[in-house]
Amino acid sequence: MNGLQLAELFYTEQCAPMLRRSFPTLMPRIAAGLVGEGSECMGFDDAISRDHDWGAGLCLWLNDDDYAQEGDRLAKALASLPDTFQGYPVRASHANGAQRTGVWRISDFYFRYLGSRTLPQTPKAWLTIPEDHLATATNGKVFADPAGEFTRLREALLAFYPEDVRRKKLAARCAIMGQAGQYNLPRCLARKEFVAAAMAEAAFIEAACSALFLLHKRYKPFYKWAHHGLALLPAPAGEVATALTALVQTQGGFDQGGELKVALIERICTLVTAELHKQHLSSATDSFMLPQAESVQASITDPTLRALHLMLG
Numbered sequence: 001m002n003g004l005q006l007a008e009l010f011y012t013e014q015c016a017p018m019l020r021r022s023f024p025t026l027m028p029r030i031a032a033g034l035v036g037e038g039s040e041c042m043g044f045d046d047a048i049s050r051d052h053d054w055g056a057g058l059c060l061w062l063n064d065d066d067y068a069q070e071g072d073r074l075a076k077a078l079a080s081l082p083d084t085f086q087g088y089p090v091r092a093s094h095a096n097g098a099q100r101t102g103v104w105r106i107s108d109f110y111f112r113y114l115g116s117r118t119l120p121q122t123p124k125a126w127l128t129i130p131e132d133h134l135a136t137a138t139n140g141k142v143f144a145d146p147a148g149e150f151t152r153l154r155e156a157l158l159a160f161y162p163e164d165v166r167r168k169k170l171a172a173r174c175a176i177m178g179q180a181g182q183y184n185l186p187r188c189l190a191r192k193e194f195v196a197a198a199m200a201e202a203a204f205i206e207a208a209c210s211a212l213f214l215l216h217k218r219y220k221p222f223y224k225w226a227h228h229g230l231a232l233l234p235a236p237a238g239e240v241a242t243a244l245t246a247l248v249q250t251q252g253g254f255d256q257g258g259e260l261k262v263a264l265i266e267r268i269c270t271l272v273t274a275e276l277h278k279q280h281l282s283s284a285t286d287s288f289m290l291p292q293a294e295s296v297q298a299s300i301t302d303p304t305l306r307a308l309h310l311m312l313g
Helices: 003-022 047-051 064-079 106-114 123-128 131-138 149-158 163-190 194-215 223-230 237-249 253-278 289-298
Strands: 031-034 059-062 102-105 141-144
Touching (some): 003 031, 106 131, 123 163, 131 149, 194 223, 194 237, 194 253, 253 289
Antiparallel strands (some): 031 059
């Protein structure tokens, strides 16, 4: 049983009965679920995850007025539930979700990850939010939300970036893939600048992962889980994930493995380019990613976004 399944069972068998008994008039306005930081919120937790801050736990979200009136009492009631469930520890619950689980203001939960209590209203606002923050704000599962207030903003975020913002971010990722992977990595290898080569490879990997999430309209999670999440996306993400694994596992280090690394990068760029063409995002035919980036950026309708530096996104 993973942490998300455990949390939902804990809600059904322990938390919901308590809410019906002690908060009958408030319960129709309480949203419950497990969303936020931690591998269990993405369903990625494993045996290694259980060494800290893991167990049965959940979030309860209230509107501002209900939180002001009942937040403390609700937090105490949640904390009074048994400290073990189904043989697993129950995670400590805190007011305002200070330790990831507990009772939150809805507005505070979204402010924590978006820097705003409302949906981003401008392209600039969207661009200032890190992708992994958006992934964190929309992962996990909502077990109950009778009033729908928590879910309304969640669903608006899950609808993904406005299309021009998506294209701007894709253009930037393609440009970095070309600059770091196709251009600078081979040059660093030729100079035997192996630290710089490692940094170029890392920049390429980060950009390639982000590009695949953007192509499939999913927010890229925190870097620790980006490759794991990539393998779960539709094609060609799985093939890219496999190629990235081969890229970092090439034997002999940069000195002896350089040619294979360059070939793997070209394969990844070819797969991303094919998907750009499939989605009619680029008309460039060049195998270098910089022309692909320029073509994607040229397709942006918002002149302010289109005028931004190619690598800004």
